[in-house]
Amino acid sequence: MLWLSLHLPHLALEIFTRAEAASDLPFVVMEGQGSRQRVHARNRAAAARGVVPGMSPATARALLGEHRVLPRRPEAEESALARLADWAGQFTPTVSLLPPQGLLLEIGGSLLLFDGVAALQQRIQGELKGLGYHASSGIAPTPSAAWLLARAGRPAPVMERNALRSALADLPLGILELSPAARATLEGMGLRHIGECLRLPRAGLARRLGPEVLHALLRALGELPDPRPLYLPPAHFAARLTLPSPVENSEGLIFAIRRLLDEMEGSLRGRGSGIRQLTLEFHHRGHAPSRLPVGLLSASREAAHLVSLLRCRLDAFPLPAPVEEITLSAGEFEPLDPVEGDFFSGPDAKETGERLVERLQARLGAGAVHGCRLVPEHRPERAWQPCPPGHSGAAAPLHPAPRPLWLLAPPQRLEEEGGIPRRNGRLRLLQGPERIEAGWWEGGTARDYFVAEDDSHSRLWVFREGNNVRHWFLHGIFS
Amino acid sequence: MNNARHTRSHSRLEENDSRLPAREPAGNPAIETLLQRPDLWRGRHSPLLPEGLSTGYPALDARLPGHGWPTGAITELLCDREGIGELHLLLPALAALSHRQGWIAWVGSPHLPYAPALAAHGFDLARLLVVHPSQPGDRLWAMEQILRSGSCGALVGWPPAALGERPLRRLQLAAEEGKAFAFLFRPGTAARVPSPAALRLRLEAAAGGLSLRVLKSRGGWAEGPFHLPWHAVA
Numbered sequence: 001m002l003w004l005s006l007h008l009p010h011l012a013l014e015i016f017t018r019a020e021a022a023s024d025l026p027f028v029v030m031e032g033q034g035s036r037q038r039v040h041a042r043n044r045a046a047a048a049r050g051v052v053p054g055m056s057p058a059t060a061r062a063l064l065g066e067h068r069v070l071p072r073r074p075e076a077e078e079s080a081l082a083r084l085a086d087w088a089g090q091f092t093p094t095v096s097l098l099p100p101q102g103l104l105l106e107i108g109g110s111l112l113l114f115d116g117v118a119a120l121q122q123r124i125q126g127e128l129k130g131l132g133y134h135a136s137s138g139i140a141p142t143p144s145a146a147w148l149l150a151r152a153g154r155p156a157p158v159m160e161r162n163a164l165r166s167a168l169a170d171l172p173l174g175i176l177e178l179s180p181a182a183r184a185t186l187e188g189m190g191l192r193h194i195g196e197c198l199r200l201p202r203a204g205l206a207r208r209l210g211p212e213v214l215h216a217l218l219r220a221l222g223e224l225p226d227p228r229p230l231y232l233p234p235a236h237f238a239a240r241l242t243l244p245s246p247v248e249n250s251e252g253l254i255f256a257i258r259r260l261l262d263e264m265e266g267s268l269r270g271r272g273s274g275i276r277q278l279t280l281e282f283h284h285r286g287h288a289p290s291r292l293p294v295g296l297l298s299a300s301r302e303a304a305h306l307v308s309l310l311r312c313r314l315d316a317f318p319l320p321a322p323v324e325e326i327t328l329s330a331g332e333f334e335p336l337d338p339v340e341g342d343f344f345s346g347p348d349a350k351e352t353g354e355r356l357v358e359r360l361q362a363r364l365g366a367g368a369v370h371g372c373r374l375v376p377e378h379r380p381e382r383a384w385q386p387c388p389p390g391h392s393g394a395a396a397p398l399h400p401a402p403r404p405l406w407l408l409a410p411p412q413r414l415e416e417e418g419g420i421p422r423r424n425g426r427l428r429l430l431q432g433p434e435r436i437e438a439g440w441w442e443g444g445t446a447r448d449y450f451v452a453e454d455d456s457h458s459r460l461w462v463f464r465e466g467n468n469v470r471h472w473f474l475h476g477i478f479s
Numbered sequence: 480m481n482n483a484r485h486t487r488s489h490s491r492l493e494e495n496d497s498r499l500p501a502r503e504p505a506g507n508p509a510i511e512t513l514l515q516r517p518d519l520w521r522g523r524h525s526p527l528l529p530e531g532l533s534t535g536y537p538a539l540d541a542r543l544p545g546h547g548w549p550t551g552a553i554t555e556l557l558c559d560r561e562g563i564g565e566l567h568l569l570l571p572a573l574a575a576l577s578h579r580q581g582w583i584a585w586v587g588s589p590h591l592p593y594a595p596a597l598a599a600h601g602f603d604l605a606r607l608l609v610v611h612p613s614q615p616g617d618r619l620w621a622m623e624q625i626l627r628s629g630s631c632g633a634l635v636g637w638p639p640a641a642l643g644e645r646p647l648r649r650l651q652l653a654a655e656e657g658k659a660f661a662f663l664f665r666p667g668t669a670a671r672v673p674s675p676a677a678l679r680l681r682l683e684a685a686a687g688g689l690s691l692r693v694l695k696s697r698g699g700w701a702e703g704p705f706h707l708p709w710h711a712v713a
Binding site: 357363370373374380400457 | 582594
C-alpha cells in the first residue's frame with residue numbers, strides 16, 4: 001500500500017480566488033463574528049498592499065476596497081474538500097478526507113495505470129493547479145506518515161517502510177497535531193524533531209506525555225494500525241463557486257465555469273459516467289437567479305466540449321446584473337464507453353458528427369438545424385418531415401414519378417393566360433398530368449401535376465387544382 | 480472540336496509520361512523535392528493533384544483537373560436563375576458521398592430541400608443536415624464550423640451575396656482542414672471579383688441541359704462554354 005496525501009493550506013482563500021484568472025488582484029478572507037472579525041488569510045497581492053493576518057476588517061477594507069474582502073465560509077471549504085475527494089476518485093477508488101485541509105489517496109493500485117509514482121504525483125499536482133488549488137503532497141507507505149510529509153512540504157516519495165524513520169526524523173514536532181499541553185511538555189524537554197522523540201524509550205514517553213504522542217508516532221511508522229474511513233461520492237454532482245468580485249463579462253464567467261466543469265470531468269471519469277444534461281444558475285444581488293439549462297445529444301464529460309457549447313449559449317443569454325455566484329448541477333449519470341477519443345489514432349466519427357450538431361444547435365437554435373424524414377403520404381407537402389439529424393428512418397419514397405428538389409411552402413399562385421400558366425412568360429407543359437388526390441377528409445381536392453419549362457429553361461413543377469374553377473400553382477422547382 | 484483537342488493532348492500526355500523518368504536527372508534530391516511541390520505547374524501534367532470526386536458526368540469530368548470535384552476545396556457555382564439544373568449538377572456526387580461517412584450539409588438554401596426527390600436520386604437521408612440560420616453572419620459561421628469539423632463530407636451553401644475575399648479564404652482553409660467538399664452558390668456578378676476557390680464554374684440555362692463555363696480551375700485552365708446535356712428529367 002502506498003498513500004499520497006494532499007495538504008491545501010490556502011483552501012479558505014482558494015475557494016474564492018480560483019474563480020479568477022488574474023492573481024495580481026488582492027483578496028482577503030475574514031474570520032470571526034461581528035466586532036471580533038479579523039483577517040484570516042490573504043493572497044500575495046494583498047500582502048504586498050500591507051494586509052497582515054489579525055488585522056481588523058476596517059483597516060483591510062481601507063487598504064483594498066469593499067469588494068475584495070469576504071467572510072470565511074467553513075461550509076464552502078468542507079464542500080470544496082468533498083468535491084476534491086470526488087474528483088480524486090479518477091486516480092484511485094480509495095480516498096479519505098482529512099478535514100479541514102487534507103486528502104488521502106491510496107495510490108498503490110494505481111501506479112501501473114498512471115506510469116509510476118513520480119508521474120502520478122506530478123499529474124495530480126498539475127491538475128489540482130488547473131482547478132485553482134495549490135497543494136503540497138507527501139507519499140509514504142502509511143497514511144499518517146504521508147500526511148506528515150505533506151504538511152511539512154516534503155514531496156519526495158518514501159517507498160519503503162524501513163525508510164520511514166529516517167524520512168520523518170528531521171520533521172519538526174509542530175506538525176503532529178498534538179494538544180497544547182503535550183506540545184509544551186515536549187518543548188520543555190528540549191525535543192524539537194520527531195527523530196529525537198523516536199530515540200526515547202517508549203514506555204517512558206507514554207508515561208510522561210500520555211499515549212497520544214506515542215500512538216501518533218507509531219501509526220506514522222506503521223507499527224499500529226491506522227484505518228481511515230472511505231469517502232463515498234454522492235449520487236449527484238452539484239458545485240458552487242463564489243466569485244471574489246461580481247463579474248459581468250462572459251470571458252470571466254467562462255473561466256469560472258471552466259473550473260467547475262474540470263472538477264466535474266474528474267468526478268465523472270472516476271465513475272466512468274457522463275451526463276446528458278446540466279444546469280447553470282447565476283446568482284445576482286437583488287435579482288432572482290438566472291438559470292441556463294444545457295442538453296446534449298449523447299452523454300459526455302469532456303470539459304472542453306461543454307465549454308464551447310456554453311460559450312455559444314452564453315453569448316445569447318441575457319444577465320440582468322453582475323454575477324456573484326455560480327452553481328452547477330448535473331443531471332443523471334449515464335455510463336460512458338470506456339474507450340475515449342484519443343485512445344485510437346483518430347476521433348470517433350459518429351461522436352464528432354454529433355458534437356458538430358450540438359454546437360450548431362447551441363448557437364442557432366434547435367429549430368434551425370434538422371434532418372429530413374420520409375413520410376408515406378401522397379400529398380407532396382406531407383411526404384416529408386423535419387427530424388433530428390441522422391434519424392431519418394428507413395422509409396422509401398412512394399412515387400417513382402419526377403419530384404423537384406425544391407418544394408415551395410406554400411405553393412405559389414400563378415397567373416394564367418388562356419388556361420396556360422405564366423411565370424416570366426408562358427410555360428410549356430412537358431410532362432403530366434399526374435393526378436394526386438388525397439386528403440378528402442381534410443377538404444383537399446384533386447391536383448393535376450405537370451412538369452413545365454419557362455422561357456429561360458427553368459424547370460418547374462406546377463399543378464392545377466380545384467373542381468370548378470381551376471387555378472394554377474407553382475409547387476416546386478427542378479433544380 | 481474541343482473533344483478532339485482533348486484526346487490529342489491526352490495521348491501526348493501518355494507519351495510524356497513514359498518519357499519523363501528518363502528526362503529527369505538521376506538522383507538529384509534538390510530537384511526531386513522541387514518537382515514534388517504541389518504548387519509547381521508543369522503544363523497539363525500535375526503529378527500531385529489529388530484525385531477529385533467524379534461529378535457523374537463524364538463530359539465534365541474530362542474537363543476538370545483531377546477528373547472531378549476538387550477535394551478539400553471550394554467549388555463556386557455562379558448562376559443567376561434557379562431551376563436551370565444547378566443542383567442536378569451536384570446530385571450524383573452528393574448521392575455517392577451520402578453513402579460514406581460524414582454529413583452532407585445544406586446551409587442557407589433558398590428553399591428547403593425536398594426529401595423525396597433527394598431519396599429518389601439515391602441520396603441517403605441519414606446524412607442530410609439542413610441548417611438555416613436567421614442571421615447572415617451566422618450562415619458564414621455555420622459553414623466554417625461544418626467544414627472544419629472533420630465530420631462533414633460535403634457542404635452545399637448559399638453564402639450572403641456580398642462575400643469578401645477574407646471570409647472566402649477562411650472557408651477555403653476550413654475545407655482543407657476538414658477535408659470536405661464545399662460547393663458555394665453565388666450570383667453571376669461574383670465572377671468579376673477574384674476568389675480563392677479551387678474551381679469556379681459559370682452556369683447558364685440551356686435547352687435540354689446546362690451551359691457551363693470553367694472560369695477558374697486549380698491545376699487546369701479556363702474553358703469556353705460547353706453544353707452538358709441531361710439524360711432524363713429529374
